[in-house]
Amino acid sequence: MSLNVERRVAETPFDLVLTGGTVVNQDGEHRADLGIRSGRIAAIGDLSKADAVERRDCTGLHLLPGVIDSQVHFREPGLDHKEDLESGSRAAVMGGVTAVFEMPNTNPLTTSAAALADKVARAHHRMHCDFAFWVGGTHENAQEVAELERLPGAAGIKVFIGSSTGSLLVEDDAGVREILKRTRRRAAFHSEDEPMLREQKGLRVSGDPSSHPVWRSPEVAVKATRRLIAIAQETGARIHILHISTADEMPILAEAKDHVSVEITPHHLTLDGGEAYPRLGTLVQMNPPVRDAAHRQGIWWGVEQGIADVLGSDHAPHTLEEKAKAYPDSPSGMTGVQTLVPVMLDHVAAGRLSLARFVDLTSAGPKRLFGIARKGRLALGYDADVTVVDLKRREKIRNEWIASKSRWTPYDGVTVTGWPVGTLVRGTPVMWQGELTNPSRGEAVVFEEALPRPA
Numbered sequence: 001m002s003l004n005v006e007r008r009v010a011e012t013p014f015d016l017v018l019t020g021g022t023v024v025n026q027d028g029e030h031r032a033d034l035g036i037r038s039g040r041i042a043a044i045g046d047l048s049k050a051d052a053v054e055r056r057d058c059t060g061l062h063l064l065p066g067v068i069d070s071q072v073h074f075r076e077p078g079l080d081h082k083e084d085l086e087s088g089s090r091a092a093v094m095g096g097v098t099a100v101f102e103m104p105n106t107n108p109l110t111t112s113a114a115a116l117a118d119k120v121a122r123a124h125h126r127m128h129c130d131f132a133f134w135v136g137g138t139h140e141n142a143q144e145v146a147e148l149e150r151l152p153g154a155a156g157i158k159v160f161i162g163s164s165t166g167s168l169l170v171e172d173d174a175g176v177r178e179i180l181k182r183t184r185r186r187a188a189f190h191s192e193d194e195p196m197l198r199e200q201k202g203l204r205v206s207g208d209p210s211s212h213p214v215w216r217s218p219e220v221a222v223k224a225t226r227r228l229i230a231i232a233q234e235t236g237a238r239i240h241i242l243h244i245s246t247a248d249e250m251p252i253l254a255e256a257k258d259h260v261s262v263e264i265t266p267h268h269l270t271l272d273g274g275e276a277y278p279r280l281g282t283l284v285q286m287n288p289p290v291r292d293a294a295h296r297q298g299i300w301w302g303v304e305q306g307i308a309d310v311l312g313s314d315h316a317p318h319t320l321e322e323k324a325k326a327y328p329d330s331p332s333g334m335t336g337v338q339t340l341v342p343v344m345l346d347h348v349a350a351g352r353l354s355l356a357r358f359v360d361l362t363s364a365g366p367k368r369l370f371g372i373a374r375k376g377r378l379a380l381g382y383d384a385d386v387t388v389v390d391l392k393r394r395e396k397i398r399n400e401w402i403a404s405k406s407r408w409t410p411y412d413g414v415t416v417t418g419w420p421v422g423t424l425v426r427g428t429p430v431m432w433q434g435e436l437t438n439p440s441r442g443e444a445v446v447f448e449e450a451l452p453r454p455a
Helices: 003-011 085-094 113-123 142-148 173-180 194-199 209-215 218-235 249-254 266-270 273-284 293-304 340-349 355-370
Strands: 016-019 022-025 028-031 033-037 040-045 055-057 062-065 067-072 097-102 130-136 154-160 187-190 239-241 260-264 386-396 415-425 428-432
Touching: 022 355, 028 355, 062 355, 067 085, 067 340, 067 355, 085 097, 085 113, 085 415, 085 428, 097 386, 097 415, 113 130, 113 142, 142 154, 142 173, 154 173, 173 218, 194 218, 209 273, 218 239, 218 249, 218 260, 249 260, 249 293, 260 293, 266 293, 266 340, 340 355, 340 386, 340 415
Parallel strands: 016 055, 022 062, 067 097, 097 130, 130 154, 154 187, 187 239, 239 260
Antiparallel strands: 016 033, 022 028, 033 040, 062 386, 386 415, 415 428
16 A cells, blocks of 8 residues: 555554455455455555454455346335335344345336336335336337436336237337337347247146147257347347346357356256255246256356356346146246355356356346346445355255245245355445344445436
8 A cells, every 4th residue: 555545544544454365356466454444445455553443354255246136026116015125124134135126016016107117216325235127118108218327326217028918028029129229228039939938838737847848949048149239239229138048048148248148047057947946846947947957058158258248146036836737727937146156156066157257147247237236246335235254154945934924934944055144235234143133224326327327
């Protein structure tokens, strides 16, 4: 440090110093203290002589940039018997997640400025983590998306070209084109071909959830992804394709990286449909579906080759009573926001993923793709969002640990190596050693492309 910086560090107490941990940031991994003041990172280095209101010993722990989960369904308003903004965000911080982007398929749908403002108001200082909300792009609001995507609290525009009902479904190329002609931020897509889904409904076998990936075949996803790429290239738009589930899509996406970014999920990287459907039944039912080991390996290839940009949980809870319905009457979706960090750290421990790549997928990647202001790095001036993890800690994931209202996980009984120890949101430790430690103070994420401008 320069003399002036050293003097300032010595003279101004920190609110909190995390001591003795291994910081993972733009310099790689290195032992350093992290000094926090007024919710921001104020110093990185040897702070043993600095004044601080509070110190926390992080010896043996790794300090990661706060994990950002850019796809969750917290169900409020309208479906809050299975989740709400408070319970979903409690699950997030219990699992080391510091910010989430929540999806628009609530009731009412998040398709207007008023609906977005209502969600932001419900979330402010009630959610435990920071937040943004995707606004649904529809035939009805296509003319307004340029304004909607820049509203406070908006993560951008999300479009379902398959697997939805009502006005959120935009299955036709003309409808997608009308939306993408007007977006300036990166628009997100659920990529399954709705006409093919209708044609193949007869492939569903009553009472057999293993027929789910037969109905929602790889071709359903590939056809939709090819359509989206063509429209993005035609309109010059930036798009983000969510929850890639097939090996076939990765080489196609690699040829379109100028327009397209790619999300992967822990369940598509971890679960093998050949084993999971007999064991878990409808609990593993998702859209797009969990597939066989060959597709799982193809998604890992996309990670290794740098095609995958971000990791999202697609946390989509339903109650156990709802999931107990016989397929295909059972709903698709599972919890995931709380297990994202431990499941993926277990992949790190097994050597399938480097810690640096995990950080890139969960913090640097979302910051880069979505233009998040002040988040995604452990660097001076950034929000002090920190995910504190113990890479050597072995724990068994249990349903009893899950904070979601739905209180279950497909990973119940699975032992993992790597565990979230602490979650700091803008400098406040909101979870430490498995306990909520401060009241909820979540605020809307700020985006560079939507910064407020002087009147």
